[in-house]
Amino acid sequence: xxxxxxxxxxxxxxxxxxxxxxxxxxxxxxxxxxxxxxxxxxxxxxxxxxxxxxxxxxxxxxxxxxxxxxxxxxxxxxxxxxxxxxxxxxxxxxxxxxxxxxxxxxxxxxxxxxxxxxxxxxxxxxxxxxxxxxxxxxxxxxxxxxxxxxxxxxxxxxxxxxxxxxxxxxxxxxxxxxxxxxxxxxxxxxxxxxxxxxxxxxxxxxxxxxxxxxxxxxxxxxxxxxxxxxxxxxxxxxxxxxxxxxxxxxxxxxxxxxxxxxxxxxxxxxxxxxxxxxxxxxxxxxxxxxxxxxxxxxxxxxxxxxxxxxxxxxxxxxxxxxxxxxx
Amino acid sequence: xxxxxxxxxxxxxxxxxxxxxxxxxxxxxxxxxxxxxxxxxxxxxxxxxxxxxxxxxxxxxxxxxxxxxxxxxxxxxxxxxxxxxxxxxxxxxxxxxxxxxxxxxxxxxxxxxxxxxxxxxxxxxxxxxxxxxxxxxxxxxxxxxxxxxxxxxxxxxxxxxxxxxxxxxxxxxxxxxxxxxxxxxxxxxxxxxxxxxxxxxxxxxxxxxxxxxxxxxxxxxxxxxxxxxxxxxxxxxxxxxxxxxxxxxxxxxxxxxxxxxxxxxxxxxxxxxxxxxxxxxxxxxxxxxxxxxxxx
Numbered sequence: 198x199x200x201x202x203x204x205x206x207x208x209x210x211x212x213x214x215x216x217x218x219x220x221x222x223x224x225x226x227x228x229x230x231x232x233x234x235x236x237x238x239x240x241x242x243x244x245x246x247x248x249x250x251x252x253x254x255x256x257x258x259x260x261x262x263x264x265x266x267x268x269x270x271x272x273x274x275x276x277x278x279x280x281x282x283x284x285x286x287x288x289x290x291x292x293x294x295x296x297x298x299x300x301x302x303x304x305x306x307x308x309x310x311x312x313x314x315x316x317x318x319x320x321x322x323x324x325x326x327x328x329x330x331x332x333x334x335x336x337x338x339x340x341x342x343x344x345x346x347x348x349x350x351x352x353x354x355x356x357x358x359x360x361x362x363x364x365x366x367x368x369x370x371x372x373x374x375x376x377x378x379x380x381x382x383x384x385x386x387x388x389x390x391x392x393x394x395x396x397x398x399x400x401x402x403x404x405x406x407x408x409x410x411x412x413x414x415x416x417x418x419x420x421x422x423x424x425x426x427x428x429x430x431x432x433x434x435x436x437x438x439x440x441x442x443x444x445x446x447x448x449x450x451x452x453x454x455x456x457x458x459x460x461x462x463x464x465x466x467x468x469x470x471x472x473x474x475x476x477x478x479x480x481x482x483x484x485x486x487x488x489x490x491x492x493x494x495x496x497x498x499x500x501x502x503x504x505x506x507x508x509x510x511x512x513x514x515x516x517x518x519x520x521x522x523x524x
Numbered sequence: 525x526x527x528x529x530x531x532x533x534x535x536x537x538x539x540x541x542x543x544x545x546x547x548x549x550x551x552x553x554x555x556x557x558x559x560x561x562x563x564x565x566x567x568x569x570x571x572x573x574x575x576x577x578x579x580x581x582x583x584x585x586x587x588x589x590x591x592x593x594x595x596x597x598x599x600x601x602x603x604x605x606x607x608x609x610x611x612x613x614x615x616x617x618x619x620x621x622x623x624x625x626x627x628x629x630x631x632x633x634x635x636x637x638x639x640x641x642x643x644x645x646x647x648x649x650x651x652x653x654x655x656x657x658x659x660x661x662x663x664x665x666x667x668x669x670x671x672x673x674x675x676x677x678x679x680x681x682x683x684x685x686x687x688x689x690x691x692x693x694x695x696x697x698x699x700x701x702x703x704x705x706x707x708x709x710x711x712x713x714x715x716x717x718x719x720x721x722x723x724x725x726x727x728x729x730x731x732x733x734x735x736x737x738x739x740x741x742x743x744x745x746x747x748x749x750x751x752x753x754x755x756x757x758x759x760x761x762x763x764x765x766x767x768x769x770x771x772x773x774x775x776x777x778x779x780x781x782x783x784x785x786x787x788x789x790x791x792x793x794x795x796x797x798x799x800x801x802x803x804x805x806x807x808x809x810x811x812x813x814x815x816x817x818x819x820x
Binding site for chain 2: 370373374376377378379380381382384385387388389391392393394395396397398399400406
């Protein structure tokens with residue numbers, strides 16, 4: 198067993214564009230679910246809107262990269278409005294059903310061949326980072342940076358730096374919002390929206406604002422992901438939503454840093470299992486084939502999510518008293 | 525204790541004989557032809573009703589009389605099939621509940637709605653109106669709202685002291701007892717500086733030791749110039765503090781008047797007999813003078 202390689206690969210995922218993208222999406226879910234109590238099971242849809250919004254703006258409309266990214270964010274706001282106006286009056290569990298359906302509808306729209314010239318259908322979109330000038334905007338000269346497992350080429354370093362800046366801004370924004378009286382109203386709505394309504398607050402407007410802000414975080418997650426990889430409809434599937442949920446619950450839903458740390462732990466664990474399970478199988482320690490070992494990872498993640506929700510619903514950072522699923 | 529003195533009752537509230545729908549000298553709420561049906565059941569069917577200003581009005585009636593539904597209609601939590609109603613001369617038809625609350629008409633709920641996972645102090649501060657920091661953009665700049673937030677906190681602490689909850693300010697509301705939650709809900713409602721306070725069964729589930737302090741708090745509201753409308757099944761409380769009693773049965777107003785006379789009316793006895801065979805009729809109508817014994 199090559200433990201050195203396993204640990205190196207595991208540690209590498211501490212800081213990758215993917216980890217950052219998950220952290221942003223989980224931060225959006227923290228806004229939605231942890232603070233506002235909106236049960237959003239369509240975060241993959243928000244990420245897809247961000248990523249496709251960016252890629253399509255650049256490839257089809259010829260916008261520069263920064264304008265394309267802004268378009269991705271704007272598209273997520275439109276998506277929130279379209280979804281929120283009819284559904285935010287629904288009770289929480291119905292919102293969950295609608296969001297999961299909306300995300301699937303979006304994914305299938307991106308997948309269908311009807312819009313292939315724009316969406317690229319099953320092949321997805323690529324080349325937009327060059328076309329839009331995102332890669333050209335890289336301030337780092339070519340070369341190798343960092344040390345050990347965290348060795349990046351200039352291109353990856355630029356994406357990681359860009360993602361870190363966006364994440365830092367979003368964390369700061371969420372923190373500023375949640376310590377303010379605005380955040381107090383949002384948390385009040387999570388507890389009982391009728392009580393907040395009876396105190397003269399426009400609950401619908403607040404829920405819409407929360408949906409939009411969380412949706413923008415999710416879209417930024419999709420954009421950071423797209424800045425490194427291609428945009429492909431196979432990424433924004435429902436399991437992505439549940440991975441982000443796992444990351445969120447791992448860290449603590451009603452916390453600011455929980456989603457970030459949760460995403461890191463999720464990806465470190467994921468990388469560890471991806472590397473260690475096939476090795477165990479190859480070395481005959483696990484009585485299964487290498488391909489089967491790769492799938493076991495997802496079974497373990499699912500079981501982990503269940504245990505987490507039952508035994509530590511508040512996550513690692515959360516206050517047991519503030520968020521529990523058993524009221 | 526103040527329970528030993530009958531509080532001073534407001535008089536001269538009505539014009540003419542006290543009958544269902546009679547005119548008031550200074551009405552705060554005027555309700556006309558408000559009707560609400562759930563399927564085949566007519567829950568509320570009020571021809572005309574006026575709620576007097578500056579007094580404590582009790583809304584009584586057997587279970588299913590439509591009291592809570594009327595409350596929901598008046599506060600915008602539910603919309604009637606037909607009818608109009610106005611608050612201080614402003615029509616409230618079609619006005620959403622949060623705007624009704626902003627106008628100064630605040631309500632509490634039959635099933636207490638404490639915001640469980642907010643602290644007691646946060647619950648209170650949430651009640652204050654016109655907070656600059658509650659706007660999305662302004663909330664990002666603390667210097668805009670910090671001073672106002674401190675003022676709100678001072679006011680919240682004063683109210684918490686009055687309601688003897690000040691030592692619990694940092695506890696989650698979930699950790700309070702049922703009675704304390706009722707107190708918190710009432711205190712939170714007062715943070716909105718209301719003109720009209722509508723209490724839906726403030727005494728339900730409250731232990732006798734707290735009952736007295738709740739009664740005093742309700743009387744206090746009147747002394748501070750607020751109008752109170754409450755739904756209650758506890759006839760002891762109704763007789764003790766209400767200046768005016770409105771009796772509902774099967775969605776209609778069947779009687780109204782000062783508590784001393786209205787509870788002796790045949791309509792009231794009938795209304796209560798239907799649903800309350802197990803209740804001592806004497807307590808319901810006031811013939812058995814439980815209150816008076818305590819008052820002497």
